[in-house]
Amino acid sequence: xxxxxxxxxxxxxxxxxxxxxxxxxxxxxxxxxxxxxxxxxxxxxxxxxxxxxxxxxxxxxxxxxxxxxxxxxxxxxxxxxxxxxxxxxxxxxxxxxxxxxxxxxxxxxxxxxxxxxxxxxxxxxxxxxxxxxxxxxxxxxxxxxxxxxxxxxxxxxxxxxxxxxxxxxxxxxxxxxxxxxxxxxxxxxxxxxxxxxxxxxxxxxxxxxxxxxxxxxxxxxxxxxxxxxxxxxxxxxxxxxxxxxxxxxxxxxxxxxxxxxxxxxxxxxxxxxxxxxxxxxxxxxxxxxxxxxxxxxxxxxxxxxxxxxxxxxxxxxxxxxxxxxxxxxxxxxxxxxxxxxxxxxxxxxxxxxxxxxxxxxxxxxxxxxxxxxxxxxxxxxxxxxxxxxxxxxxxxxxxxxxxxxxxxxxxxxxxxxxxxxxxxxxxxxxxx
Numbered sequence: 001x002x003x004x005x006x007x008x009x010x011x012x013x014x015x016x017x018x019x020x021x022x023x024x025x026x027x028x029x030x031x032x033x034x035x036x037x038x039x040x041x042x043x044x045x046x047x048x049x050x051x052x053x054x055x056x057x058x059x060x061x062x063x064x065x066x067x068x069x070x071x072x073x074x075x076x077x078x079x080x081x082x083x084x085x086x087x088x089x090x091x092x093x094x095x096x097x098x099x100x101x102x103x104x105x106x107x108x109x110x111x112x113x114x115x116x117x118x119x120x121x122x123x124x125x126x127x128x129x130x131x132x133x134x135x136x137x138x139x140x141x142x143x144x145x146x147x148x149x150x151x152x153x154x155x156x157x158x159x160x161x162x163x164x165x166x167x168x169x170x171x172x173x174x175x176x177x178x179x180x181x182x183x184x185x186x187x188x189x190x191x192x193x194x195x196x197x198x199x200x201x202x203x204x205x206x207x208x209x210x211x212x213x214x215x216x217x218x219x220x221x222x223x224x225x226x227x228x229x230x231x232x233x234x235x236x237x238x239x240x241x242x243x244x245x246x247x248x249x250x251x252x253x254x255x256x257x258x259x260x261x262x263x264x265x266x267x268x269x270x271x272x273x274x275x276x277x278x279x280x281x282x283x284x285x286x287x288x289x290x291x292x293x294x295x296x297x298x299x300x301x302x303x304x305x306x307x308x309x310x311x312x313x314x315x316x317x318x319x320x321x322x323x324x325x326x327x328x329x330x331x332x333x334x335x336x337x338x339x340x341x342x343x344x345x346x347x348x349x350x351x352x353x354x355x356x357x358x359x360x361x362x363x364x365x366x367x368x369x370x371x372x373x374x375x376x377x378x379x380x381x382x383x384x385x386x387x388x389x390x391x392x393x394x395x396x397x398x399x400x401x402x403x404x405x406x407x408x409x410x411x412x413x414x415x416x417x418x419x420x421x422x423x424x425x426x427x428x429x430x431x432x
Contacts, residue, residue: 005051005084007059007070009036012043019050027069037061037068044363044400044423051084059086060368074358074369075168075341082110089163089192095346095354096159102149104159112193114159117150118308120198122229122298148347154310157235157293158320158344160200163189166318167342168360169334177318179237179256180214183207186235187217198230205234207256218259225299232296232304234263238311241284246274252294252306261299265306273309279323280311288327289314320344325376325407326356328416333357338422341369350385353392355402361422363400370420371397373404 004022011017018036025033040047041061047070048056057080058073072080077088090096090106103115151159161167164185166177183206190200205221208214225232236254239245245253248267257263274281284290291312296304313321315330319342333340339361343354358369371393375386393402405416 005049005081007033007047007049008056009033009040009047010043010045011036011040012045015043027067034068037070041068046363049080049084049086051081051086052079055079057086073360074343075162075165078163091162094162094343095348095352098148098346098348098352099151099155100147100149103147103151110192112159112163114156114193114195115150116156116195117152118231118295120195120203120231120233122231152310152347153233153293153295153308154312155346156200156233157291157310157312158346159193160186160189160235161312161320162344163193167320167344168340169317169319169342170339171337173317174334179207180209180212182318183235183256184214200233202228203230203233205232205236205260207236208258208260209256210258212258215258222259222261222299222301226301229298231307232261232299234260234292234294234296234306236260236292238284238290238292241287246281246285247271252292252309254292261301262303263294263296263306264303265294265309269306270309273311277311280313283313283321283324284311286324288321288324289316289318322356323374323376323407325374325405325411328407328413329357329372329374329405332416333359333419336419338419340372353389359419359422362420363423370400371402372419373402375404375406376408378408 004025006022007020007025008017009020020033020036027034037047041063047059047061049059050056057076059070060073062069062071072086072088074091074093077086077091080087088106089110089112090104096104105113107113164182166182166185187201187204187206190204193200203221203225205218206214208218222232224230234252234254236257239253239255248265248270250264250267252263252265252270254263280290291314292309294306294309296306315321315327315334317330317334319330321327321330321342322345330342338359341358341360342356343358345354348354355371356374357372359372360369362370373389373393401420403417403419405413407413410416
């Protein structure tokens with residue numbers, strides 16, 4: 001059973017916080033703990049868990065059916081000690097909620113178990129190779145979809161990105177991120193992600209430069225995949241855009257590929273990927289950072305054939321972006337030294353509502369991060385979706401407010417209004 005740890009509850013700036021030992025955390029009506037949670041929420045304050053010495057890990061104060069309770073703050077679960085009741089490497093309140101337990105779950109030992117759309121282990125026959133994942137990665141639909149029992153390649157990339165914390169930004173991270181460091185951190189997360197009994201780190205290749213430990217790691221992964229007849233999963237940044245690379249050169253155009261085999265991909269498959277990921281393709285041409293995730297057939301010593309590829313656009317800070325308009329908002333947040341989260345969609349539908357960004361230095365309802373929305377399209381289907389999502393925002397956050405920008409009507413950003421002022425900087429303290 002998870003252990004309870006001391007909790008500290010904050011109030012307004014004129015009131016000293018109160019500490020509660022495990023035996024005093026009684027959530028019954030009229031208890032001192034329940035009253036403290038109510039007062040903190042009324043003050044738009046928060047509580048913290050003290051399980052991890054030297055850190056105050058923020059907790060959200062929830063109100064459900066007149067009952068106040070605590071929940072872990074988004075993207076902080078892995079910062080808690082493993083026997084804390086708030087520990088988790090997953091964030092089921094985000095895009096991960098689209099999966100069933102069969103597709104995504106977490107063991108008591110902290111291993112994230114996933115079921116991919118395709119097997120990583122193959123037999124040695126050509127027929128088995130040809131059966132793999134010729135289907136294209138589905139783009140995010142507007143309509144409701146049933147919860148998925150499997151995870152797509154793009155969902156896997158989002159899992160890696162979020163567990164590594166690269167959808168979180170605090171000012172203290174400035175200047176500390178690059179492509180190969182990202183690759184190392186993704187690999188470390190892959191050591192605790194398992195698909196059908198295979199650790200993802202056994203087949204994952206990430207950005208590396210020549211003469212580095214990262215290159216040696218990629219070479220070791222390649223040799224193991226050859227011997228065990230396993231497919232490779234490759235994550236790397238696309239090389240600089242050119243018309244030649246756009247139309248296809250027979251190879252996946254990635255950079256920092258030391259230790260990787262040649263990633264052969266037929267031009268028709270590459271063009272199909274660029275068509276399906278048209279936003280990312282246009283951003284690539286415009287100079288944005290674009291990362292690819294690819295799954296290959298069982299490799300040979302020098303080459304591997306890519307069977308499926310997905311793309312994501314990221315900012316200079318490696319924060320995922322869904323549009324160029326989002327990049328405008330992300331840059332303003334960065335320049336204003338704000339702390340924020342980019343919720344990732346995984347394989348969820350548009351109808352599973354997620355804000356485009358969330359400020360973590362100011363709260364909205366239930367002590368949750370403050371939502372930010374960028375409206376970026378004018379199609380009839382999108383406008384209908386926008387109307388419903390606006391109703392959801394007003395219902396969930398009407399008391400505390402939410403921020404939006406109609407980029408479709410104002411692409412130059414003339415009407416962009418200021419963000420609410422920061423109230424605290426708990427995320428920056430966590431990430432130090």
